[in-house]
Structures are given as structure tokens and as C-alpha cells.
Amino acid sequence: MQSFRSEIENPIVEKDILELERKIRLFKEGKVDEERFRSLRLARGVYGQRQLGVQMIRIKLPYGRVSSEQLHRIANVSDEYSRGRLHITTRQDIQIHHVSLDRTPELWAELEKDDITLREACGNAVRNVTASETAGIDPAEAFDVTPYAHATFQFFLRNPICQEMGRKFKMSFSATEGDTALSFIHDLGFIAKTKEVNGEQLKGFKVMLAGGLGSQPRQADVMYDFLETDLLIPTIEGVLRVFDRHGERAKRAKARLKFLVKGLGLDAFLSLVEQERKALAYQSYPIDTTAFEGEPQFEELQVPEVRITDQEQFEAWKNTNVIAQKQAGLFAVGIKVHLGDFYTDKARKLADLIKKYAANELRFTLRQNILIRHVREALLPFFYQELAALGFADPGYNSTADITACPGTDTCNLGIASSTGIAAELERVLKSEYPAYVGNEDITIKISGCMNACGQHNMAHIGFQGMSIKVGNLLAPALQVLVGGGVLGNGNGKFADKLIKIPSKKGPDALRILLDDFEAHRDEHNFLTYYESRGKTYFYELLKHLSDTTNLSEDDYIDWGHNEKYVKAIGVGECAGVVIDLVATLLFESEEKLGNAKEALEAGLWSDSIYHAYAAMINTAKALLTGESAKTNTQASIVKSFDEVFVATKKVVLPNSFSDLVFQINKNEPTAAFAKQYLLDAQSFFTTISAYRSLVLAEQ
Template identity: 80%
Template sequence: MQSFRSEIENPLVEKDILELERKIRLFKEGQVDEERFRSLRLARGVYGQRQLGVQMVRIKIPYGKVTSEQLHRIADVSDEYSRGRLHITTRQDIQIHYVSLDRTPELWAQLEKDDITLREACGNAVRNVTASETAGIDPNEPFDITPYAHATFQFFLRNPICQEMGRKFKMSFSSTDDDTALSFMHDLGFIAKTKKIGDTEVKGFKVLLAGGLGSQPRHADVMYEFLETDLLIPTIEGVLRVFDRFGERSKRAKARLKFLVKDLGLDGFLTLVENEKRALAYQSYPIDTSDFESEITFESTEVPTVQIDNQQDFELWKSTNVIKQKQEGLFAVGIKVHLGDFYTDKARKLADLIKQYAANELRFTLRQNILIRHVREEFLPFFYTELQKLGFAEAGYDSIADITACPGTDTCNLGISSSTGIAVELERVLKAEYPQYISNKDVTIKISGCMNACGQHNMAHIGFQGMSIKSGNLVAPALQVLLGGGVLGNGEGRFSDKLIKVPSKRGPESLRLLLNDFDTNKNVEESFLNYYDRQGKTYFYDLLKHLSDTTNLVEDDFIDWGHDKNYVKAIGVGECAGVVIDLVATLLFESEEKLDNATEAFENGQWSDSIYYAYSAFVNTAKALLTSEGVKTNTHDGIINNFQETFVATNRIELSENFPALIYQINKNKPSKEFAYNYLNQAKGFYQKIDTFRKLVVEN
């Protein structure tokens, strides 16, 4: 297990992997509580699977970009530690399944050889930073957002301010007003803009705040119409600090940023962000874009000779899967990846193809697909024939027939009914019965196995959510049908209306009814959303109502798609960054670790990091004592105030000043060496006082 030490060049990464290995050992020895261990492994991309004894490992791929070398590395790891299948997520990550927990540190070390991380791919942290897959090649973009997405990923990876928040935090960057990265449904969404200031054209972003999907979708607020790029990182840090301090931590269903902003109001939240400015290490953070401006080069310039067997199929493929880049003579090629799943044999061949003929870059997309970039026009026939050999030349990239679906009951603990199974059947229906829709990119179909919306069903034109339905004493798999969602552009979007619940086996018929009605009754050039609005929700409810009748179910209705046995509703404990129950001793142990991190950061001259680690130790230590008394610890702010009322105001704990004043020095002082030194020593002194108090209580 220790053999990877000499292979890791980055000491921070080595420390991280060794810490995961150590905590696995302590957990198996019974020295670390299961719930706390879950929190730690989630922050390292290791996620419990529906099947007992194995893990899903999520590989964090910033804005979906991979090189040939990285794709080879991922394929090697999947073959060695998993089953050779790769799954592209709607956040441009890669997931592999059925991994042994004991082997995860070694797996991670192998990935890091090609600069690939698992860190914060899951858990209560900043998740993968997503972006438009056409960033840098879109003819309509004001500028390439790639370096800004990359800088955001780098700055907040392992950043102490966002390691143990109440819930996950998601960010996206859209290249154009088309908003292909879906800013309106993110905690923070950024849309590229430019603005004339005097004679200078300045780069910046429209900033969207506190959007989200799930069971209670919320449209993001406009935080700023225009934020200059130099203020991007400080603004994100301010938002994260406020979320960390005031966000809910006990009630998981209310722990996302959207609930905090709703409670505080936009103005109230922005005031708190403004109050954090003094504490930031950077008031301005210019982002160097030079590494992303290099000339596009190719390993091979010789065009291989190929024979196109069916010219009509080739032309259809070009019309649906090939995108003209802003770079003269270059094109991007979209690969429709069925359900986001592909295998390592194909991954390696694809990796070799892009290295030799396509400038060594592809991006995984938000629709669970692959986009190859920088393909010369004369090479398109060659790419078509090569992709045909891999089964990657199916027409309909990003069309209605390109259905997005989460893994559902295949591997997820929270899956209620099969999302992949119904997706397979709906794609079959579209291909066989509605070939005219293969080129339709104006309608989207998305499917989630539960209400958590990993498949983004509640922002689709046509969405399906996995459910169950009763018929007498029996339970059948079901689908909630949703209509009317979509991306409107420039930070605007709409969420789908919940229409009706039907048995899963009637899902295909519901799709037929909807498409047939649309084809028959729409006005000329009328979009699906306009048609839906004109007809109204009740019209579509009446259209599908007869499908919801459960008095006439047959035997097949009780068998879910992709299964051969009767449906059993089985929901496990979800690990989508759920808040965990902390034991007092574990909390105090963690406070010691935070103080060690603060000391190390101080010794390395990282004043801001040291201060935030010390702040976390203060709060964590106070939380331990409040937990021992059964006092609420829902938010950091609540912990600080409750500790004052419970222990300081009652003279049970004596401090030189009230506890909030002690803690909130953090946002009243610049992150200087002197303040970092004093604050760290105060945190150490506070811990020693609480540890002594706790030992006396336990002994008595």
C-alpha cells in the first residue's frame, strides 16, 4: 500500500492519499466512527454504492477536459481496480464502480501520475467546476472562459474555507448567452460578458447566485450583471465564507445555499459577503490566461485515405454531430455516448485518435457525451470511419434522442426505479418510430431515478422521475411525467411542471402521445415550450390521465425496465454529501487536526489558510461541547452564539472576551502574519481550555 509514496511528486497530494489510507485503517480497527469516516472518504471521491462491500469512485475532471495521456490513465485504472466501464456524469466527471475500499488510495495515486484527482469530487465541498464544452472554440463567445474555470478549480481545491460546509457547492461557466453550462441552476453560475469601460473592452461575467434543482428547484438570482474577471476569485471566496458560516448543517434537506439566500434575502446575503472582504487574502486576483493561448498543433498532417460506404449517413452525421469552430478550418466532433457509458477498449482507441489527429484534447459534456475538438475539415471523413469502428458515429448528438439519465437503481442507493432502463426503451422508440426527431436539438428528455435530480429531469422539456405506485397490496415502478422546463439563455431558465404519475411500463406510450399531439396540433415553426404554454398544463394532464389508472395493471407492469423479477422498492442511505452525526471525542480529535493544519499553513507563510483553519478549530471545538449537552449546532453562526449563551454567559467557561467577539476577529482583520499568529495561539488556548473542561466532566 505504501509503494506509491515515491511516485507522487506533489507533497500535498501524497499527504492526502496517505491520510485516506490511514483513516481506512482506523475505520476498520473501529477507531473512527462510521459516519465521520463517510464524510472523509466522500471528500476524497469515494462514494458508497447500492451493492454492499464496493465503492463508486468519482474522478474529478475540471470542465471535462482530458488529454490522450489522461484518458489512457483513467482506462488503466478502471481495468486494474474496477470493471473497465467508464460513466460520464452530468457534471463532466468520470465514475467507475465496484471498487474495493482498501484499494482506493492506490487507485488515486495512479491517477495523480497524470494530474488527475479525486479530491472533493463528492462530499460537502466545492464540487467539479463545469463549463461549456465548446469554450475556446465557440464563434459566438466573447472570450474563452476555460482559464477562469481552471483558476477557480485550482484556487478552491483543498482550500480550508470549503472543506466541511453544510452541503455541496456547485459552479459553472457558460461561454455565451446560450448558457449551455446552465448557470440558473447552480450555486454560482458565470456567463461570459464584455463591457466597454472608457476606450477599453473589459472581460467579465454575469453572476447568478443560489440556483438549484432537487425536490425544491430554485431559479438563481442575478448577483451581478457584470463582474470583472479580477474580482472572480474574491467574490467566490466571500460567498463560500458566508455559506460556511451561516448555512444549515443538521437538516440536510435545507442545507443548500438556495435555502440560505431565500431566508436572508439577496440584499442580506450580499451584505454578509461584503463584510467578509477585509478577511480575504486577495481583494483582486488577476488570472493568467497565457497557458491557454498557445497555438494549436497536430502530430500528423497526412490525411488518411478512407472509403465512405454510405454518403447519406455521413452527411446526416455531419449535420447533427459536427460543429464549426471559430478557428478557421477546424471543427468539433460530437460523440453521442449512450447513457454516458463506454468501455476502456474504446477509450484507449479514442485517446490514440485525438493524440495523433486532433490536437490531443477532448471534453466530456454536461449531456454525458464526448466532444473532440480541433479536427481539420479534410480529416472529417477519416474521423467518421474511425468512430464508426468504435460505435461512436451515431447521428443525433445533443438531440431529443440523446437522453440524459442518472444511474438510478443500477448502482445508486437513492434510486427508486430504473432510469437507465426506461432511457434505453425511449431511445429505441425514438429511433424506430420518430426518425424525424433525430436532428431535433430543440427538445430535451432527461430522467432521474429519484427526486434529487442528478439526471436534471425537472429542467427538461420532457422529464421523467423515478417513483413507485401502489395497486392493491402490490407496488409497481412508476414515473412522474414533467413538462415545460428548459434553458432560455442569458441566465434565464424554467423548471418543469409535475404532470402525472404513470406506471413505468407506460412511459413509452406517454412519450408517443406527447410527440404525436405536438406533431399534429402545433403551429408552423412553434417550439415545444410555446406549444406547451399555449395548450396549458391541464390539457396535457387530460391527454395522459388514462395512463395513470392502476386498476388494470398486468403482470409485466410490476417488473421494472431492464429486470426480469418483480419490482421491490429498496432505498438505501444516500451519500450525496449528507450531514453526519458527530461524536464529541471525534470532534475534538478533528479540532486537533485543524490546529495542526493551521500551524503547518502558518509555517509555510500561508496566513489566510492558517487563519481559516484556526477559525474551523474554534467552531469545531465549540460544537463538540454543545453536542455533549444536546444543544443545536445547525450553523456555524448558531454554534458561536449558542456557545456564548450556554457556556460563557453562564460562567461555565471563562474567556477574556465574549465568544462571538473572539471568533469574529476573522472578518475584522486583514490576513497578516501578526494576526494569523495571534489567532492561532488563541485557538490553541481555547482548545486546551475546552479539552480540560470536557475531561473533568467525563471523570465526574
């Protein structure tokens, strides 16, 4: 395991990987409890999967951008540590499965050789920053959002303010008012805008706040109609600080930002964000965009000779899969990737292709596809030929027949019914029975294996959610059918209505009924106006007969893509660990946080040092409160409870209240003097609590 140390140039990254290696060892020795270890490994992209003894690795790829060298590196890692399959997610990440926990530090070190990280790809942190895959090439865009998405990724990666929040935090950047990055379902969503001020065009964003999917989807609020780009980073930091301090931590189902904003109200939440302004590291943060400007460079300028044998198929591919860029003479080529899964042999050939002929860039998309950018018009026949040889030239990119689905019961702990199996069957039905929909982009179909909506089923025109249904003493796989969702643009969207639960094997019939009825009544309607004109009851009646379970056959008890009878199994796959003293574990972590604060202070990172010291004090207080079974569901409640349980009763003697001590953080600017004093205060508090803890243990 030591071999990778000398190969990592960045000492921060090296320390991170060595820390993962150390914690794996401590966990296996029973010195770190399972819950705390889970938190650490998730923040390093290591996720337990349904199968025992192996992990899913999520590779964090900001806005889905990948170079040839990076794609080769990912393919090599997948072959060495996994099974050669790559899975594109709906957040533009890549996942590989069936990886041994012991080998994850080594795997991570290999990826970092080409500047690829696992850090914060999972866990209660800022997840992958997504963006429109056409950003920078879209003729309708206000400006290229890519550098702003990149700056956001860089600023908050490893940032102490967002390492151990109550839940995950998701952000997106949409290039146009079409909102192709889905701002309305994000914790923070940004839509590119320009505004004329004194004859000058200013760049900025419409900011959407506290959207989300899951079992209780919520349309994001408009936080700002126009936020100038230099205020982007400070605004995000203010929101994250408030979420970290006031967000729910004990009740996981209520821990997302959408519940906090709903509970407080938008105005009260924005007031708390404003109160954080003084503590921010930057009041303004101009973003340098020059690295993302300039003309694309091509390694090979010569156009290979190509003879197209099937001109009709070539034209069909061009009509559905080729997009004109705003750069004259250049085109983007969409690749429809079935269920987001492809293999390393094809990945390498694709990497060589973009290196030589397409300015060395592709982007994984929010619909689990691939978009090659900067293809010269003369090269389109050549690209068609090369992609066809890889099985990547099927028409229908981003069409109705291009179904989005999460992994479901294939690998996910939470999957209830197969999403990939039913997706494959629905795609077959569309291709064979409804060929016109291969080029139709007006209807989207999305599938999730459970209510968590990783497949985004509840924002689709037609959505399916994996469930189970009881028939006598037996369980059959089932689907909840949802209809009427969609993206309306400019930060607005609709969530689909839940209509009816049906056995999974009747899913294709549900799709046929909906499409047949749409064709019979569409007139001038698009799908959403067609749905709204008839209403939920009409569609319930249309599908009601499919819910009948009185005459199920043996086949109905076998899920799509499976050969054996359905068994409902949720939450299998996480490793077991030895449960140890949680209070001691929390205090041990507080020491680590104080160490981080000291390192940041010595490096001149005042704001980082202050937040590490703050986190150490919160963690230390939580340790004692855990022993008292006191309320610790938010950081704010930890502060309040500590004053009530320990300070007011004089069990712990402090110069002032714990609240006064801790909340110096948002009453002072992040200067060197304050950072130094705040760290001394945090160290003194830890010493006081450690002494109290030792006394209690001695008495026991």
C-alpha cells in the same frame, strides 16, 4: 499500500492519500465513527453504492477536459480496480463502480501520476467546476471561459474555507448567452460578457446566485450584471465564507445555498458577503490566460486516405455531429454516448486518435457525451471511419434522441426506479417511430431515478422522475411525468410542471402521446410555446388515462431493464461502523485542524492558517455543545449557543465572549501577525475546552 509514496511528486497530494489510507484503517478498527468517516471519504471522491462492500469512485475532471495520457490512465485504473466501464456524469466527471474501499488510496495514487484528482469530487465541498464544452471554439462566445474555470478549480481545491460546508456547492461557466453550462441552476453560475469602458473592451461575467434543482428547484438570482474577471475569485470566496458560516447543517434537505439566500433575502446575503471582504486573501485576483492561448498543435499532419462507402450516412453524421469552430478550418466532433457509458477498450483507441490527429484534447459534456476538438476539415472522413469502427458515429449528438439519465437503481443508493432502463426504451421508440427527432435539438428529454434530479429531469422539455406506486398490497415502479422546462438563455430558465404519476411501463406511451400532439398542433410554435399555449391542465387530461392501475399486468410490476419483480429499496450500501464517542472524535479533529493551521502558518499561507484555526474553534465548540444536545445547525448558531450554554453560565471562562474570539476572522486582514495571534487564540481555546472536558469526564 506503501509503494505509491515514492511515486507521488506532490507532497500535498501524498499527504492527502496517506490520510485516506490511515482513516480507512481507523474506521475498520472502530476508532472513527461512520458519519465522520463518510464525510472524509466523500471529500476524496469515494462514494458508497447500492451494492454492499464496494464503492463508486468519482474522478474530478474540471470542465470535462482530458488529454490522451489522462484518458489512458483512467482506462488503466478502471481495468485494474473496477470492471472496465466508464460513466460520464452530467457534471463532466467520470465515475467507475464496484471498487474495494481498501484499494482506493492506491487507485488515487495511480491517477495522480497524470495529474488527475479525486479530491472534492463528492461531499460537502466545491464540486467539479463545469463549463460549456465548446468554450474556446464557439464563434458566438465573448471570450474563452476555460482559463477562468481552471483558475477557480485550482484556487478552491483543498482550500480550507470550503472543506466541510453544510452541503455541496456547484459552479459553472457558460461561454455564450445561450447558457449552455446552465448557470440558472447553480450555486454560482457565470456567463461570459464584455463591456466597453473608455474605448476598451473589459472581460467579465454576469453572475447568477443560488439556483438549484432537487425536489424544490429554484431559478438563480442575478448577483451582478457584470463582474470584472479579476474580482471573480474574491467574489466566490466571499460567498463560500458566508455559506460556510450561516448555511444549515442539521437539516440536510434545507442545507443548500438556495435555502439560505431565500431565507435571508438577496440584499441581506450580499451584505454578509461584503462584510467578509476585509478578511479575503486577495482583494483582486488577475487570472493568467496565456497557457490557454495559441494555435493547436498536431502530432500528425498527413491525412490518411479514406473511402466512404455510405455517403448518405456520412452526411447525416456531419449534419448532426460536426460543429464548425471559430478557428478557420477546424471542427469539433460530437460523440453520442448512450447513457454516458463506454468501455476502456474504446477509451484507449479514442485517446490514441486525439493524440495523433486532434491536438490531444477532448471534453466530456454536460449531456454525458464526448466532444473532440480541433479536427481539420480534411480529416472529417477519416474521423468518421475511425469512430464508426468504435460504434461512436451514430447521428443525433445533443438531439432529442440523445436522452440524459442518471444511473438510478443500477448503482445509486437513492434510486427509486430504473432511469437507464426507461431511457434505453425511449431512445428505441424515438429511433424506430420518430426518426425525424434524431436530428432535432429543440426538445430535450431527461430522466432521474429519484427527486434529487441528478438527471436534471425538472429542467427538461419532457422529464421523467423515478417513483413507486401502490396497487393494493403490491408496489409497482412508476414515473412522474414533467413537461415544460428548458433553458431560455442569459441566466434564465423554466422548470417543468409535474403532471401525473404513471406506471413505468407506460412511459413510452406518454412520450408517444406528447410528440403526436405536438406534431398535430405545433404550427409555428417551438415546444415551450406549444406547452404554454395550452397549459398544464390540457396536458394532464391528455395523459390522465395512463395513471389507471386497475388492470396492470405481471409485466407492469417489473421495472425496465430488470427481470424480477420490483422492490423499492433506498439507502442500501453504506458500510456499518462502530459508533464511538462523537465528542472525542470532534476534539480529535480539532487537533488535526490546529495542526493544519500551524503548517499553513509556517508555509506563509496566512489566510489558510486563519481559516483552519477558525474551523478548529468552531469544531471544538461543537464538541461540547454536542454533549449538551444544543443547537449546532449552523456555524453562527454554534457560536451563539456556546456563549449562551458555557460562557454566560461561566462553565467555561474566556477573556471575552466566544463570539468576540471567533469573529476576529472577518474584522482583520489576513496578515502574518494576525494569523500567528489567531492560531495562539485557537490553541488556547482548545486547551481550555480539553481541560473542561477532562473535568466533566472525571466527575462522571
